[in-house]
Amino acid sequence: MLASLRTEIKVYDVLKYHPEPDYLVRLLGTAYSANPPFLIYEFVDGGDLTAWLAGFDGSKPTSNSVLKILKMAAKALAYCHDQGVVHRDLKPANLLVTRDGRVKISDFGIGAITAQAQMLKELTRVTGATVLRNAYTPLYADISQRRGETPAPSVDVYALGVIAYQLLLGDVSREMGPAWRAELEECNVPTQVQDLIAACVDLPRKRLANATAVLSAINQIDSDKPVSKVDRATRQRRTDNYCIACGHKIQVDDKFCNGCGRKLDSRG
Numbered sequence: 052m053l054a055s056l057r058t059e060i061k062v063y064d065v066l067k068y069h070p071e072p073d074y075l076v077r078l079l080g081t082a083y084s085a086n087p088p089f090l091i092y093e094f095v096d097g098g099d100l101t102a103w104l105a106g107f108d109g110s111k112p113t114s115n116s117v118l119k120i121l122k123m124a125a126k127a128l129a130y131c132h133d134q135g136v137v138h139r140d141l142k143p144a145n146l147l148v149t150r151d152g153r154v155k156i157s158d159f160g161i162g163a164i165t166a167q168a169q170m171l172k173e174l175t176r177v178t179g180a181t182v183l184r185n186a187y188t189p190l191y192a193d194i195s196q197r198r199g200e201t202p203a204p205s206v207d208v209y210a211l212g213v214i215a216y217q218l219l220l221g222d223v224s225r226e227m228g229p230a231w232r233a234e235l236e237e238c239n240v241p242t243q244v245q246d247l248i249a250a251c252v253d254l255p256r257k258r259l260a261n262a263t264a265v266l267s268a269i270n271q272i273d274s275d276k277p278v279s280k281v282d283r284a285t286r287q288r289r290t291d292n293y294c295i296a297c298g299h300k301i302q303v304d305d306k307f308c309n310g311c312g313r314k315l316d317s318r319g
Contacts, residue, residue: 190213
């Protein structure tokens with residue numbers, strides 16, 4: 052517990068100059084000498100995403116409602132990623148919602164500070180604990196996190212994709228299986244939103260690189276607008292290309308540039 056608290060303090064010290072502090076749950080104080088030790092946070096009056104979902108009384112939230120939640124979470128994470136911080140344990144319980152609908156990220160207890168060269172070695176030196184290396188919530192952990200690889204912003208991107216999938220189905224206990232697209236299609240989730248989720252949960256090397264790219268992709272989606280499918284022959288004619296916005300290499304089936312999040316047309 053003390054190792055986790057020290058990690059969280061270190062992460063919050065990196066993030067203390069967040070330009071929009073309302074996106075993070077504010078740390079008010081520490082009590083290391085107490086038994087057990089604890090931290091003191093602001094009270095968030097609306098509960099977590101599970102409570103937010105319960106407010107729909109069994110109905111599924113609209114795609115627009117989910118995109119708004121995702122956008123606020125991505126905006127908060129974008130700053131974290133820019134500062135070299137990876138949350139590593141994003142889940143509905145760690146995304147709190149105020150009564151006026153603002154999302155706040157909480158619980159950086161197993162967060163990683165990737166901006167430092169030693170990264171996990173540094174965390175181990177500071178906290179004296181190696182248990183943080185393999186700490187995560189399995190339902191929201193991607194393959195690289197399960198393997199114990201060095202944390203990267205893409206693990207948070209994966210978790211955002213899973214959370215979006217769960218919210219759209221109205222069930223935060225749902226495990227994301229191979230038929231997840233079919234499930235969302237049955238719920239009439241727009242193709243653009245499905246493509247966004249696919250870009251979040253793809254293999255790490257093909258996934259949206261960080262929360263800034265996720266935010267860019269969200270900003271280009273109009274979930275109320277019917278989406279026509281790109282002509283298959285046109286897509287097949289497009290070979291490997293490069294994003295005109297950032298120069299990142301893109302492939303035939305990519306819907307978004309995984310470097311910057313730009314929505315791609317048939318020409319790239």
